[in-house]
Amino acid sequence: MTRVAGAGSPTHPSAVAEEAEIANRSRLAWKEEQLRVWDLLHLFTPWLLLTISTAIYFAWVLPTSGERFWPEGASVLALVMVAVLWVLFGHTRPIRRRRLRRMPMAVYVVGLLALCVTLMTYSDIFLVFTIAGFFHAYLLKPWPVGVLGVLATSVALNGSAMGVWADPAPEALAQFILIVAVQTAAIGAGILLTARSEPEERKRERLVERLEAALHENAGLHAQLVVQARESGAQDERQRLAGEIHDTLAQGLTGIITQLQAAQRSASVRGETQEHVTRALQLARSSLTEARRSVRALAPQDLARAHLPDALRTLTERWSRDEGTRAHLEVTGDIEPLSPAIEVSLFRVAQESLTNVAKHAAASRVGVTLSYTGTEVLLDVRDDGRGFTTATGTGFGLTSMRQRIRGVGGHVEVQSAPGEGTSVSARVPAITPAGAATKEETDR
Numbered sequence: 001m002t003r004v005a006g007a008g009s010p011t012h013p014s015a016v017a018e019e020a021e022i023a024n025r026s027r028l029a030w031k032e033e034q035l036r037v038w039d040l041l042h043l044f045t046p047w048l049l050l051t052i053s054t055a056i057y058f059a060w061v062l063p064t065s066g067e068r069f070w071p072e073g074a075s076v077l078a079l080v081m082v083a084v085l086w087v088l089f090g091h092t093r094p095i096r097r098r099r100l101r102r103m104p105m106a107v108y109v110v111g112l113l114a115l116c117v118t119l120m121t122y123s124d125i126f127l128v129f130t131i132a133g134f135f136h137a138y139l140l141k142p143w144p145v146g147v148l149g150v151l152a153t154s155v156a157l158n159g160s161a162m163g164v165w166a167d168p169a170p171e172a173l174a175q176f177i178l179i180v181a182v183q184t185a186a187i188g189a190g191i192l193l194t195a196r197s198e199p200e201e202r203k204r205e206r207l208v209e210r211l212e213a214a215l216h217e218n219a220g221l222h223a224q225l226v227v228q229a230r231e232s233g234a235q236d237e238r239q240r241l242a243g244e245i246h247d248t249l250a251q252g253l254t255g256i257i258t259q260l261q262a263a264q265r266s267a268s269v270r271g272e273t274q275e276h277v278t279r280a281l282q283l284a285r286s287s288l289t290e291a292r293r294s295v296r297a298l299a300p301q302d303l304a305r306a307h308l309p310d311a312l313r314t315l316t317e318r319w320s321r322d323e324g325t326r327a328h329l330e331v332t333g334d335i336e337p338l339s340p341a342i343e344v345s346l347f348r349v350a351q352e353s354l355t356n357v358a359k360h361a362a363a364s365r366v367g368v369t370l371s372y373t374g375t376e377v378l379l380d381v382r383d384d385g386r387g388f389t390t391a392t393g394t395g396f397g398l399t400s401m402r403q404r405i406r407g408v409g410g411h412v413e414v415q416s417a418p419g420e421g422t423s424v425s426a427r428v429p430a431i432t433p434a435g436a437a438t439k440e441e442t443d444r
Contacts, residue, residue, distance in 0.1 A: 049132050052128055053125050054080050080119075083115045083119070090104070131157070133150075133157070134153050136149065137150045147188035154180045159176065227342065309329075313329050315350060315351060319354045320366075326366065327354070329368045332370070339408075345404045345405055362385050365384050367382050368380070376429055378425065378426065385421050388418065408428055411426070
């Protein structure tokens with residue numbers, strides 16, 4: 001199915017709403033991608049670092065040191081299993097269930113650092129696992145607690161790496177303090193910036209969502225006002241035309257019939273002009289029938305007897321029989337009643353499109369698709385005919401089609417290329433008939 005691109009003036013409310021929606025979707029998609037990567041880092045970092053540390057310890061550090069698995073290897077393995085359970089129940093499960101709480105998270109970080117320090121007493125390779133503490137510090141609330149978590153992680157990491165606990169020499173202690181201070185300041189600044197920017201970002205998100213909702217509401221109201229104004233004007237014009245036909249043509253023909261009936265009775269007595277009078281009477285009656293049909297035919301007769309899907313099916317089947325070309329109608333979505341102006345406009349688009357196919361396309365197959373999407377209704381008519389260049393698709397029929405759909409707040413797009421067939425796509429708002437309660441309103 002060909003997608004229908006927005007058309008019309010840049011100041012049209014529906015166009016503004018569509019542009020705002022596209023921009024907002026792009027921004028939200030970018031943010032969601034960032035959050036997804038960040039969440040994955042939080043989720044998998046401790047497991048990755050623990051796996052690396054454990055694998056290197058048992059594959060390289062322990063054999064190189066000449067120690068046997070028992071008792072040192074067994075002790076490290078037991079500590080690793082405790083770390084696995086601690087990370088699983090204190091970090092991974094709460095994150096996946098989105099149940100991170102301040103106090104349990106603080107207890108988790110303290111326990112994690114205690115396990116890291118204990119493991120580092122067996123081998124410095126578990127420094128790699130200790131780095132996970134920096135990532136977990138971002139989960140601590142409020143932000144001063146997060147900075148404190150960074151400080152504790154830095155002390156545990158660098159204290160073991162520099163051997164400060166075993167040999168607290170003044171020079172080594174000074175280097176240790178400097179490294180811890182710089183590391184805490186650098187990583188803590190990120191926590192502080194995140195804490196400061198998060199409320200503003202959430203506020204901007206709420207404002208954008210409210211603006212988008214307002215734009216959509218304005219676009220819907222605009223389309224509804226256009227449809228109502230058009231229906232009101234069309235109804236007035238129908239009444240005016242019906243009154244004029246009734247007061248002139250219909251009454252005149254009624255008078256002709258009356259006079260001819262009198263002449264027929266007189267002629268039957270005298271036996272003169274019987275044949276001519278009878279023909280005139282038949283012609284007058286036929287004209288009266290046509291006038292009455294014209295009054296009733298201000299809307300398509302197919303729509304007068306059925307809703308839009310049934311009317312389109314009747315139109316498609318009749319056209320297929322008359323033209324000898326395969327045509328198929330497909331209806332998708334939940335069918336709902338539409339405003340008469342919208343149904344008439346879509347019906348006329350299908351009618352004009354099929355007429356153009358018969359005149360110009362030389363197609364072997366035609367597909368008509370009517371899609372109910374909830375807020376909009378889409379109509380696609382596509383063929384596999386000879387097609388045309390876009391520049392030539394500006395005939396009166398296509399121009400009238402665009403004007404008719406634009407009058408009910410919709411858009412029309414025609415896509416074609418020589419030898420590749422033609423697709424006519426119309427998109428209109430799904431506005432229900434005036435006075436009809438929608439399903440959502442009925443459920444309230």
